[in-house]
Amino acid sequence: MTTTALNTTTEVVGFDRVSKSYGSVRAVDGLTLALHPGETVALLGPNGAGKSTTLDLLLGLRQPDSGTVRIFGTGPREAIVAGRVGAMLQSGGLMDEVTVAELVRLACDLHPRPYKVSDVLARAGVSKIADRKVDKLSGGQAQRVRFALATAGDSDLIVLDEPTTGMDVTTRHAFWATMREQADQGRTVLFATHYLEEADAIADRVLVLHRGRLLADGTAAEIKAKAGARRVSFDLHDTDIDESALRALPFLTYLDVSGHTVRIQSSDADATVHALYGLGLYPRNLEVAGLGLEQAFVAITEAEEARTSC
Numbered sequence: 001m002t003t004t005a006l007n008t009t010t011e012v013v014g015f016d017r018v019s020k021s022y023g024s025v026r027a028v029d030g031l032t033l034a035l036h037p038g039e040t041v042a043l044l045g046p047n048g049a050g051k052s053t054t055l056d057l058l059l060g061l062r063q064p065d066s067g068t069v070r071i072f073g074t075g076p077r078e079a080i081v082a083g084r085v086g087a088m089l090q091s092g093g094l095m096d097e098v099t100v101a102e103l104v105r106l107a108c109d110l111h112p113r114p115y116k117v118s119d120v121l122a123r124a125g126v127s128k129i130a131d132r133k134v135d136k137l138s139g140g141q142a143q144r145v146r147f148a149l150a151t152a153g154d155s156d157l158i159v160l161d162e163p164t165t166g167m168d169v170t171t172r173h174a175f176w177a178t179m180r181e182q183a184d185q186g187r188t189v190l191f192a193t194h195y196l197e198e199a200d201a202i203a204d205r206v207l208v209l210h211r212g213r214l215l216a217d218g219t220a221a222e223i224k225a226k227a228g229a230r231r232v233s234f235d236l237h238d239t240d241i242d243e244s245a246l247r248a249l250p251f252l253t254y255l256d257v258s259g260h261t262v263r264i265q266s267s268d269a270d271a272t273v274h275a276l277y278g279l280g281l282y283p284r285n286l287e288v289a290g291l292g293l294e295q296a297f298v299a300i301t302e303a304e305e306a307r308t309s310c
């Protein structure tokens with residue numbers, strides 16, 4: 001198997017001050033970004049953050065109002081015609097009235113560097129449903145077929161918009177194992193997702209979009225550290241819990257009381273715990289931990305919401 005990404009350019013994708021509006025909605029706002037060979041990159045953001053628009057711009061499905069998008073140093077269309085990009089889109093309709101095998105064969109025929117149809121079917125886990133009509137597939141099976149189409153040939157960049165939506169857990173694991181193989185062979189994988197645990201487990205780089213702007217860019221560990229806050233949990237058994245006293249603890253950013261268990265987030269966990277003892281309380285089973293990616297994501301985007309609404 002050959003990959004051409006590594007020996008042509010060190011920049012797979014380049015966005016240079018790219019903006020795109022729909023009427024008064026600025027979906028992508030001055031986005032500058034570079035992706036490199038072999039990176040597996042997760043694109044995160046709340047609903048409406050501009051993820052799909054960013055991927056559409058990348059794939060040349062929409063034109064930017066300003067700025068430039070490059071793939072391997074050329075425009076998106078040239079890169080796609082050259083077979084360097086495989087894509088799996090959120091809403092990509094599948095042709096009715098054909099079988100899975102016929103559709104995959106068509107995708108292979110159109111690719112300049114195609115794989116064998118049987119290999120593509122096997123890799124996407126759809127060999128057993130190869131003779132089924134495409135309009136008779138379940139949601140998860142249709143996603144697998146979209147994945148087969150995205151990997152019909154030897155592309156250097158694979159772009160996936162919420163690829164595992166509708167897949168069951170086993171299918172998801174198989175899907176990501178295959179994607180990991182693709183990345184290990186030097187391909188760049190860019191995927192948008194709402195499943196933050198997937199981003200945490202799979203991506204070696206995480207981009208957080210918010211209102212069309214890049215809010216954070218780093219490893220999952222760096223994004224967690226950027227959020228700054230830490231989680232503290234403890235049980236209070238010997239006393240009625242006074243929520244207002246807890247809420248007044250210094251550096252508290254989040255409070256949840258469930259039965260005897262208190263969960264908080266704090267931007268200075270040491271100071272918060274110190275003050276907790278200062279209230280005369282005796283917290284048991286005290287645990288202090290860093291934020292998960294999901295909590296870090298919520299903290300970062302909420303802080304930005306608060307900042308921009310001031």
Ligand SMILES: Nc1ncnc2c1ncn2[C@@H]1O[C@H](COP(=O)(O)OP(=O)(O)OP(=O)(O)O)[C@@H](O)[C@H]1O
Pocket residue numbers: 022025026027045046047048049050051052053054
């Ligand atoms: N065709 C369109 N016409 C008008 N507005 C649009 C169109 N497509 C997207 N938008 C708006 O642009 C913004 C960005 O949308 P986009 O779909 O890119 O976000 P997203 O991050 O992919 O969202 P989601 O997570 O909900 O899929 C949103 O405010 C959306 O309502």
